[in-house]
Amino acid sequence: MTATPPRITRIRDVLIERELDALMVTNPHNVFYLSGFTGTNGTLVIDAERATLLTDFRYTAQAADQSPYFEVVDGETEPRNRLVDAFGDAKRVGFDDADMRVKPLEELIKALEDRIALVPESGLVESMRAIKDDDEIDAIARAAMIADSIYVSLAEEGLVGRTERDIAWRIEQLAREGGATGLSFPPIVASGAHGAQPHAVPRNVEIEADQLVVLDLGVIHDGYCSDCTRTFATGAISDSAREAYELVLDAQLKSLAGVVVGAECKAVDAIARDVISADGMGDKFGHSLGHGVGIEVHELPTLSSRSEGSLVAGNVVTVEPGVYLPGEFGVRIEDLVVVAEDGPRVLTPFTKELVTVG
Numbered sequence: 001m002t003a004t005p006p007r008i009t010r011i012r013d014v015l016i017e018r019e020l021d022a023l024m025v026t027n028p029h030n031v032f033y034l035s036g037f038t039g040t041n042g043t044l045v046i047d048a049e050r051a052t053l054l055t056d057f058r059y060t061a062q063a064a065d066q067s068p069y070f071e072v073v074d075g076e077t078e079p080r081n082r083l084v085d086a087f088g089d090a091k092r093v094g095f096d097d098a099d100m101r102v103k104p105l106e107e108l109i110k111a112l113e114d115r116i117a118l119v120p121e122s123g124l125v126e127s128m129r130a131i132k133d134d135d136e137i138d139a140i141a142r143a144a145m146i147a148d149s150i151y152v153s154l155a156e157e158g159l160v161g162r163t164e165r166d167i168a169w170r171i172e173q174l175a176r177e178g179g180a181t182g183l184s185f186p187p188i189v190a191s192g193a194h195g196a197q198p199h200a201v202p203r204n205v206e207i208e209a210d211q212l213v214v215l216d217l218g219v220i221h222d223g224y225c226s227d228c229t230r231t232f233a234t235g236a237i238s239d240s241a242r243e244a245y246e247l248v249l250d251a252q253l254k255s256l257a258g259v260v261v262g263a264e265c266k267a268v269d270a271i272a273r274d275v276i277s278a279d280g281m282g283d284k285f286g287h288s289l290g291h292g293v294g295i296e297v298h299e300l301p302t303l304s305s306r307s308e309g310s311l312v313a314g315n316v317v318t319v320e321p322g323v324y325l326p327g328e329f330g331v332r333i334e335d336l337v338v339v340a341e342d343g344p345r346v347l348t349p350f351t352k353e354l355v356t357v358g
C-alpha cells in the first residue's frame with residue numbers, strides 16, 4: 001500500500017471545500033504535477049478514495065512505474081466508458097474547462113446521460129502549482145545553474161562573427177552537455193536593432209562588434225524549467241545604450257528587492273515601471289515585469305499591472321524589466337527568484353553588470 005502523496009491529500013481537501021465528488025485532470029502539466037506521469041496520453045480521476053490514471057497500451061508500464069499511487073487503466077479501446085467507470089457513483093465532477101476541447105467534452109457529457117454534473121474548475125491545479133515545495137525549488141535551481149554555465153561559456157567564447165542562429169544552437173548544445181533534458185523555450189539571441197523585439201527569433205545574421213545582444217534562455221531539468229536573460233555588449237556602445245542598460249538594471253534591482261512575502265503582484269510590477277517611466281521610457285517597457293516558472297516556463301503568479309493577488313512563500317517568479325528602442329537596440333535583464341520568508345532568493349547568479357564580450 002503506497003502512502004497518500006501530499007498533493008493528492010490537498011486535492012481531496014479541495015474536493016470537500018468545493019463540494020465535488022471527484023476531479024478529472026486532463027492538462028498534461030497538471031497530470032505530471034499530481035501523478036509524476038510524463039506520457040502524452042494521460043487523464044486522472046481523483047475522488048475521496050480512489051486515484052485512477054487512464055492512458056493507453058503504449059504507456060501502461062511507464063505509468064505503473066512513474067505513478068505508483070494510481071490505479072493505471074488502459075482506456076484505449078473505450079476511453080469514455082473507462083472514464084465513466086472511473087467516476088464511479090460521483091454526482092459532481094470538477095474538470096478543467098480551459099483545457100478540454102469542445103468535441104470530446106460534448107461526447108463525454110452525452111455519455112454521462114445527466115447522471116453526473118461536470119463542474120468547471122480551471123486553474124485549480126495551477127494555483128497549487130504556483131507554490132513550490134523544496135524538491136521543486138531544488139529542481140528549478142539546478143535548471144537555473146545549467147543556464148548560468150551557458151552564460152559563462154558564451155562570455156568566454158564570444159559572440160562577434162557568429163550568427164544569432166549559431167549561438168542559439170550553441171545554447172542548445174551547452175544545455176544538453178550540462179545535463180538538461182531540453183530547453184524551456186527556443187532561446188532568444190537578438191543583436192543590435194533586432195534586440196528591440198522582446199521575443200525576437202534568431203536570424204541567420206552575424207553578430208557585429210559594438211552592439212548590445214539580448215540573450216534569453218532557460219533549460220529543463222527533472223521536469224522543471226529555468227528562465228534568465230542577460231544583455232551583453234560586443235564592444236563600445238553608444239551613451240544612450242549604456243544609459244538604457246543602467247536604467248533597466250536600476251529598475252531590475254529595485255523591483256527584485258520588492259519580491260517579498262505579502263507584496264501585491266501589481267505593486268512589484270509598478271516598482272520597475274515607475275523607475276523606467278521616471279526616465280521618460282515608460283512606453284518602451286511594454287510587457288509585464290515577470291511570471292511564475294515551474295513545470296511550465298510561464299505559470300502563476302504573474303507580475304503585471306493587471307495582476308490580482310499577492311506573493312506567498314514558495315512562489316518562483318522572474319523579474320525582467322526591459323526597454324526596447326525600435327531601430328536601435330533592446331535591453332532586458334531577467335532573474336529567477338524564489339519568494340521566501342527571509343527575502344528574495346535569486347537562482348540566477350550570473351553578473352548583471354554589463355559584460356563586454358568579443
Ligand code: ZN
Pocket residue numbers: 216217227228229334
Ligand atoms: Zn526569459
Ligand code: ZN
Pocket residue numbers: 227228291318320334
Ligand atoms: Zn521570462
